[in-house]
Amino acid sequence: MNRIEHIGIAVRDIEEANKVYAGLLGYEHYKTEEVPSEGVLTSFFRCGESKIELLKATNAESPIARFIEKKGEGIHHVAFYVDDIYKEVKRLKNEGFQILNEEPKKGADNKLVVFLHPRSAHGVLIELCQDITKT
Ligand SMILES: CC[C@@H](C(=O)O)C(=O)SCCNC(=O)CCNC(=O)[C@H](O)C(C)(C)COP(=O)(O)OP(=O)(O)OC[C@H]1O[C@@H](n2cnc3c(N)ncnc32)[C@H](O)[C@@H]1OP(=O)(O)O
Numbered sequence: 093m094n095r096i097e098h099i100g101i102a103v104r105d106i107e108e109a110n111k112v113y114a115g116l117l118g119y120e121h122y123k124t125e126e127v128p129s130e131g132v133l134t135s136f137f138r139c140g141e142s143k144i145e146l147l148k149a150t151n152a153e154s155p156i157a158r159f160i161e162k163k164g165e166g167i168h169h170v171a172f173y174v175d176d177i178y179k180e181v182k183r184l185k186n187e188g189f190q191i192l193n194e195e196p197k198k199g200a201d202n203k204l205v206v207f208l209h210p211r212s213a214h215g216v217l218i219e220l221c222q223d224i225t226k227t
């Protein structure tokens with residue numbers, strides 16, 4: 093793992109959050125993408141080599157809806173970029189981390205993603221991301 097790929101932030105109203113983060117960063121988001129399999133609408137801002145990923149729930153069973161219901165809006169996950177997601181999953185499993193999906197799934201922005209349970213990482217949901225084109 094050599095850099096933070098993005099920080100995921102759970103929001104109730106993505107249009108309003110887009111305005112706030114555009115005001116904060118001084119530039120607009122570069123894309124919006126729905127990921128139906130995760131029940132989310134995402135919006136991305138670049139931030140150096142990393143990104144901010146705003147996430148709005150698109151249904152009541154979405155992890156974002158459940159998170160906001162329990163904890164309110166805020167940082168939902170930290171995503172690390174990895175060169176070989178299969179190798180990292182194997183390594184992290186051997187280290188004792190609880191892998192939520194051992195088979196990488198398609199995330200937003202052309203990435204394959206794997207999640208580690210927050211109880212494995214002191215209450216922080218961790219995402220691993222690899223470019224789909226590098227598989
Ligand atoms: C857009 C695609 C992708 C990308 O390309 O970037 C994404 O980012 S998708 C993001 C949304 N998808 C996910 O979050 C998938 C992984 N998450 C999960 O599998 C689940 O949300 C979970 C982490 C396993 C929790 O699910 P569940 O056990 O059903 O939820 P509960 O609401 O019952 O919570 C149990 C427990 O865990 C705490 N929790 C839940 N989410 C988080 C979180 N994001 N960060 C920290 N802690 C979290 C929750 O508060 C509960 O704690 P206790 O109340 O103390 O038991």
Ligand SMILES: [Co+2]
Pocket residue numbers: 098100145169171219
């Ligand atoms: Co994410």
